[in-house]
Amino acid sequence: MSSFQNDSTAVQVQKAEYSAPEWAKKVIWYQIFPERFNNGDPSNDPTPDRVAGKFELPDNWEISPWTGDWYERAEWEKDIGPKFRDAVFFRRYGGDLQGIIDKLDYLQDLGIGAIYLNPVFDAVSLHKYDTSHYRHIDRFFGPDPEGDTAIMEQENPSDPSTWKWTSADKLFLELVKEVHRRDMKIIIDGVFNHTGTDFWAFNDLEKNQRSSDYKEWYDVISFDDPDSPEVNEFDYNGWWGIKDLPELKEEDGNLVEPVRNHIANITRRWMAPDGNIENGVDGWRLDVPEEIGTPFWVDWCNLVRSINPEAYIVGEIWDDKATHYLNDDLFTAVMNYQFAKAVQDYMIDRELSANDFANRLKGVRESFPDEANYVVQNLMDSHDTPRVASMILNPGREYDKEGTPEEGFDVRKPTEEERKVQRLIALFQYTYVGAPMIFYGTEAGMWGADDPDDRKPMVWPDRVYAVEKTHPLVGDRPADENTFDHDLFNWYKQLAHIRNKHEALQTGKFESLTVDSEKNIYSFARYSDKNEYLVVVMNRSEHEQYVEISLDRFNTESGTITDLISGNEFNLEGNMLKISLPPVSGLILSP
Incomplete structure (x- = not known):
């Protein structure tokens, strides 16, 4: 089947200038970073051979303790290098799909109506933006990593007729089923600009060079010359120059046809397993969509809506170009970073007057189609930013610039006075026009600088966590109790109850x-x-x-x-x- 041709599950979509599914106007979003949310099945924890990728880990590598002091370094980390950041990206805590399923009641109690999952497809890294297989859920998110690996090796990745369902795939579909049973929705991350170097097509390209069947898939600068074995001339473009993330090839603003075909097939697979949209995801969050041409997104979004007219498509757009992407040929919504920046400037940095704040928000609203204002994701923090609690105690920094201890970012726990600001921000998030989105743990009181500190293991009320007393740069610091904040949780829960009860706050x-x-x-x-x-x-x-x-x-x-x-x-x-x-x-x- 070619590229984005409709299949038997497709239905005709009546086009309009802009429209959004009604359900998306009424939900509160919750973003989950799967590796750090909850370890529901310790038997499937990642193994060092997979974690290492092309790096050689020390023999004493082990799973990191979920409740440990974040900046305290294990012996294996010290063996890699003297600095905290030398080894932290090789940490694994064992978060998995069973862990998410186990906490769906928690999310329902919190008033959540929709979940956004950071990438769940099979990948080497902890963040999963370096895809190895789009057609399978990460082997360590499911109950049988070894069995899933064996299944993948039996398939022809380029031939959907050979694809099977791994144990991780089946558990993911069970998660979708459990979400839907609670009258909730779920979307997943679509990372289509680049893959990882472990991606099956890139592996073949790297091995076979000009002879590879996938030599047209990537933006190759030069192939290796077999006549000069002492030098490897193989080179290619990586996302933002990062060679671990090779970019998929575009021509005339569109991904090349074999890549489009593959993405179309995996889109159908996860939206309509066995042809049934009731068992599939409810939409997609799109990673760096500005870095792929609009012609691709027009074709792909039409495919998505042909499969499920009620699908929700949200793009990661950081600046004011968002309005270009909001129409019935493209996205339903954007992650509303313009909202977050305005709130930071007014409530945290206090650089805006109340009138300037009102005018800034008005400008953002007027830049969107009217109906889109109800479905954009009004977030404050995410896996790409410091946590909102830490933004408050570190005012005066640009929202979308890194904030790390190396740059003087204060890593301590927020005070009660700073929590008052967080509660006021939450009140605004839940009452302003648009769909509030909460990053996992914000409601539990979690704090942290930018990546990797914004990706700490979730703080749960039934676990005892080590006191945070280590600093990544200066040794010890005043001890901070790391506990689930029941008062803050109840604040977010109450706000959700009010929003979910009152139609005026939704639409x-x-x-x-x-x-x-x-x-x-x-x-x-x-x-x-x-x-x-x-x-x-x-x-x-x-x-x-x-x-x-x-x-x-x-x-x-x-x-x-x-x-x-x-x-x-x-x-x-x-x-x-x-x-x-x-x-x-x-x-x-x-x-």
């Missing part, structure tokens, strides 16, 4: 109310066509502030209005709300 219109830069007050309303409205008031200042807000728009009468968080009631004077807010606090008010 309601947005309107700014009182915005006072002098007092640092920002307020807005969310209202639906069913005459439901909610008023959100935030005080970002360090002082108690008195504010008056006109509710003329909603034809209120004298009476009371209730804060959905505390249950406190406030009197209305006609259409006026007159209220005092404590410093760094917010209210969600309902008549």
Whole structure:
């Protein structure tokens, strides 16, 4: 079957300028980094031969303790090099699919409606952005790594008729089934710009050079000359110059045909296993989509929607070019980094006034199709950024630039005062227009600098964690208790309950109310066509502030209005709300 031709599971999609699936307007997203979320099956933990890749690990390498002090280095790490970062990327903690399945009730209790999984396809690295096989789930995420390896070796990777289902594949489909049984959705990472050097086609290319059947798959600069065996001239373009991530080849803004064919086949495989979309993923998060030409994405997105018209496609777009990708020929949504940067500038760095913040957000909303505003992923942190708790105690750094201890980034635990800022940010995430997205562990109180520190093992309430007292650069530091933050978890849970209960916060219109830069007050309303409205008031200042807000728009009468968080009631004077807010606090008010 050629490239993106529809198969028997396809249905016709009625085109429009922009449309989004209704379910995507109502969910709260939760991002999971599988290797660090939960080890549900220690019997499948990674082995050093696979972890090492082309590197030689010390004989004393072992799985890292889930509850250890993050910066404390094992003996095998010290054998690799003197610095923390010399060996940390060879750590494995054993997170797997069973671990995710075991915690679905936790996510449901938290109010989560949709899960985004970082890459789950078979790969060498801990992050899995260096794909070895798109057609299989990582062998160490399933129950039988050795058996899965044997199955892969029996297949012809370029011939879908030979593909089988490994134990990891089957467990992944069981995860999808369990997610759907809870009326939740799940999307996975699509990494189609590059693969790893362990990718089956690249292995063949590296071995057979010009004679390889896959020599057109990659952006080769030069082949090895067999007449000069003392020198290896083989060279190719890697993503951002990283040779471990060889780039797939493009022609005229499109991936070459055999690559397109393979991606089309694995797209069908995971969206409609055995032809049934009910058993497949609900969409895709696309890694670095700007680095592949638009013609490819038009073809691929049409294929996705032909398989499942309700699929959700979200692109990793960091800048204001996002609007180019939001239409029915391309993506449903983007990861809303523009939202995150605005919140950082206002609430964390305090470089924006309340009025400037309101205007910045208005500009972002107006850059999107109206309906897209409800489905963009409003995140604060991810696997590519410091954790929001650590952003707060390290203000004044660019959002999308690395923040590491080597650059003076403070790695301590946030104080209670800094947690107040995090709670206010969460309140805004859950009430502003768009779909909130939480990075695993943010709700549990996790903190950390940029990669690799943002990828610590998840903190669970039933485990006892070592005190964090080691510093990667200066030795010991004041001890920080590393425990599950029940109060913070309950805050996120309560916000989710409020959002999930009120249609106005999911699909309601947005309107700014009182915005006072002098007092640092920002307020807005969310209202639906069913005459439901909610008023959100935030005080970002360090002082108690008195504010008056006109509710003329909603034809209120004298009476009371209730804060959905505390249950406190406030009197209305006609259409006026007159209220005092404590410093760094917010209210969600309902008549």
